[in-house]
Amino acid sequence: MIDVIESGFFTTVQDSGRAGYRHAGVPTSGAMDAWAYRLANALVGNSGDEAVLEATMAGPTLRFRVEAVVAVCGGDFPCALNGQPISLWKPEAVQSGDVLEVGVCRTGFRAYIAVSGGIDVPPVMGSRSTYVPAQLGGLAGRPLRRRDVLPVGAMHPFTAARSIRWGLSRLAASYIHGKTKTVRVIPGPEYDEFTPESRRQFFAARYEVTPQSDRIGYRLSGPALALVRERDMVSEAVVFGTVQVPASGQPIVLMADSQTTGGYPRIAQVAAVDLPILAQARPGDCLQFQLVASEEATRLYKEQHHRLIRWMAAIRRQWEGEW
Amino acid sequence: MMMEYTLFPLCEYAVTVRFADCIDEAVNEVVHGTATRLEAAKKEGIEEIVPAFSSLTIYYDPLVIDYIGVGAWLRKNIRRPEQATRRLARTVVIPVCYGGEFGPDLSDVARFHGMTETEVVTLHSTGRYRVYMIGFSPGFAYLGGLSPRLATPRRPVPRTKVPAGSVGIAGGQTGVYPLATPGGWQLIGRTPLKLFDPHREKPSLLAAGDIVVFQPIGDCEFARWRGEHD
Numbered sequence: 001m002i003d004v005i006e007s008g009f010f011t012t013v014q015d016s017g018r019a020g021y022r023h024a025g026v027p028t029s030g031a032m033d034a035w036a037y038r039l040a041n042a043l044v045g046n047s048g049d050e051a052v053l054e055a056t057m058a059g060p061t062l063r064f065r066v067e068a069v070v071a072v073c074g075g076d077f078p079c080a081l082n083g084q085p086i087s088l089w090k091p092e093a094v095q096s097g098d099v100l101e102v103g104v105c106r107t108g109f110r111a112y113i114a115v116s117g118g119i120d121v122p123p124v125m126g127s128r129s130t131y132v133p134a135q136l137g138g139l140a141g142r143p144l145r146r147r148d149v150l151p152v153g154a155m156h157p158f159t160a161a162r163s164i165r166w167g168l169s170r171l172a173a174s175y176i177h178g179k180t181k182t183v184r185v186i187p188g189p190e191y192d193e194f195t196p197e198s199r200r201q202f203f204a205a206r207y208e209v210t211p212q213s214d215r216i217g218y219r220l221s222g223p224a225l226a227l228v229r230e231r232d233m234v235s236e237a238v239v240f241g242t243v244q245v246p247a248s249g250q251p252i253v254l255m256a257d258s259q260t261t262g263g264y265p266r267i268a269q270v271a272a273v274d275l276p277i278l279a280q281a282r283p284g285d286c287l288q289f290q291l292v293a294s295e296e297a298t299r300l301y302k303e304q305h306h307r308l309i310r311w312m313a314a315i316r317r318q319w320e321g322e323w
Numbered sequence: 324m325m326m327e328y329t330l331f332p333l334c335e336y337a338v339t340v341r342f343a344d345c346i347d348e349a350v351n352e353v354v355h356g357t358a359t360r361l362e363a364a365k366k367e368g369i370e371e372i373v374p375a376f377s378s379l380t381i382y383y384d385p386l387v388i389d390y391i392g393v394g395a396w397l398r399k400n401i402r403r404p405e406q407a408t409r410r411l412a413r414t415v416v417i418p419v420c421y422g423g424e425f426g427p428d429l430s431d432v433a434r435f436h437g438m439t440e441t442e443v444v445t446l447h448s449t450g451r452y453r454v455y456m457i458g459f460s461p462g463f464a465y466l467g468g469l470s471p472r473l474a475t476p477r478r479p480v481p482r483t484k485v486p487a488g489s490v491g492i493a494g495g496q497t498g499v500y501p502l503a504t505p506g507g508w509q510l511i512g513r514t515p516l517k518l519f520d521p522h523r524e525k526p527s528l529l530a531a532g533d534i535v536v537f538q539p540i541g542d543c544e545f546a547r548w549r550g551e552h553d
Contacts, residue, residue, distance in 0.1 A: 019370070019371075020370070020371055021461075021526065022371055022373045022380075022382065023371065023372075023373045023374070023457060023527075023530070023531065024457055024461060024462060024519075024525075024526050024527035024530075025457040025458050025459065025460055025461045025462055025463050025501075025519075025527065026461045026526065026527075027461075124521045124522075125521050125526060133460070133502075133504070134460065134461045134502055134519070134521075136461075136521055186332070186334070189331055189333065189339065233344075234344055234345060234346055234375075234376045234377055234378075235375060235376060235456070235458055235459075235465070236339060236341075236375050236376075236378050236380070237333060237337065237339055237373060237375060237378070237380035239333060239334050239337060241334060242333075242334075259458065259459055259460060260373070260458050261375055261456065261458030261459060269333065269334050271335070272334060272335045272336070294332045294390070295390075297334075297335055298335045298385055298389070298390065301335045301385065302385065302386065305386065
């Protein structure tokens with residue numbers, strides 16, 4: 001068990017998402033930054049899809065009632081274990097009674113706090129991910145509150161607590177830095193219906209992430225985008241990363257909790273490879289969109305997947321070496 | 324009915340098959356016929372087939388099958404003769420307690436159309452509604468088939484909370500709120516049924532392609548339904 005001493009700004013339980021229920025109108029949810037989520041799980045010796053805590057902007061303070069291994073990955077959140085600063089992207093052994101403080105994020109926006117054995121809330125529709133609008137999954141379908149108690153699964157024997165002297169190189173976090181983030185996109189289904197000027201602006205200008213941004217979508221601010229001819233759209237599928245443009249002309253990027261269908265014209269689709277970059281953008285950061293072909297986006301996605309597999313295999317070997 | 328279609332990648336793991344760009348019963352029928360056929364022909368890597376008004380989207384695992392592979396699989400199966408693939412539409416009866424505290428806007432809707440409340444209820448509950456698609460929120464069904472005589476503009480100021488099960492009208496659409504959410508629909512009644520229940524094997528009561536019939540019930544029956552099913 002873990003006691004929640006402070007909840008942080010918006011902390012939810014997330015895993016790899018709730019797949020297979022789009023036909024019932026249920027969003028996939030899951031960790032916004034899959035890269036940090038996967039590596040955090042690997043660092044604590046978890047096998048893959050265990051649930052972690054996703055912290056936003058300001059992290060929680062947690063007291064462990066169990067012996068465990070923890071790792072914090074993602075944005076640059078100052079972290080301390082019993083008051084002593086600890087590194088991100090690195091496994092740490094904790095004893096019963098230890099207190100982990102995850103502070104206020106300096107760059108990036110989200111942190112993934114993984115615990116050996118995973119956060120063991122009951123799965124709902126095959127996932128432990130929290131979807132707040134429908135109160136699904138997680139801890140009673142809501143963000144953490146002070147005095148919550150989180151169940152923890154059984155940890156892998158090879159992570160039995162001792163001091164751990166290794167972690168990931170700074171390369172793991174290289175996508176997080178910078179106030180202006182380059183995000184690759186493929187053309188959206190309605191791309192050709194936008195005016196040539198709008199299509200030019202979309203790539204030439206920078207779009208700022210506004211404070212009206214959350215796990216459902218980021219509202220952006222920048223040059224307004226217009227269709228050649230306004231028309232009524234018939235609702236169609238949308239996914240994490242779809243950039244849609246309502247009548248205001250200000251684009252919205254749909255995120256992990258986005259609904260399954262939408263009725264606004266879609267100018268672009270963020271390449272899956274760059275979704276972690278988007279997940280770590282905070283209000284005030286700027287996005288610079290860059291066009292790539294659909295085949296290129298798929299190639300980049302597979303390449304990233306294989307890079308992740310290699311990193312995870314290296315972590316696994318490190319753990320086996322410890323054992 | 325066979326229709327022309329266009330195919331385009333939505334993202335690295337989804338393709339959309341679009342038959343038309345309109346809300347039309349015959350087109351929607353083709354969408355569901357095709358979805359049923361593709362569902363029966365599912366192969367490794369094809370994860371989910373999700374129908375919409377006039378298109379459907381196929382979700383796949385790009386590490387198992389690529390866009391070209393999905394396209395080839397689709398072309399092979401989309402052209403199959405329709406025999407035995409056209410399933411009979413399922414009819415779902417939704418009991419509704421109209422008016423009173425459950426349908427606070429029923430009198431406004433009646434006044435708007437110069438009808439009595441009973442006439443509105445009769446017209447609404449004698450319709451047959453088609454579930455064109457599920458979307459917008461978990462378990463929310465886009466229904467076609469509202470009598471044009473009942474088309475009513477949304478409320479000028481949306482309510483901050485509409486209870487789950489509320490039955491409403493918005494423009495030419497009618498529908499049921501699966502979850503308590505804010506909303507601007509004219510509320511004419513409420514059903515005791517749960518349109519969405521994450522703990523059921525099929526969380527959404529309605530599925531795309533279903534036919535919906537509203538059955539008027541009284542307050543007592545509403546309470547009894549709740550008692551029996553909660």
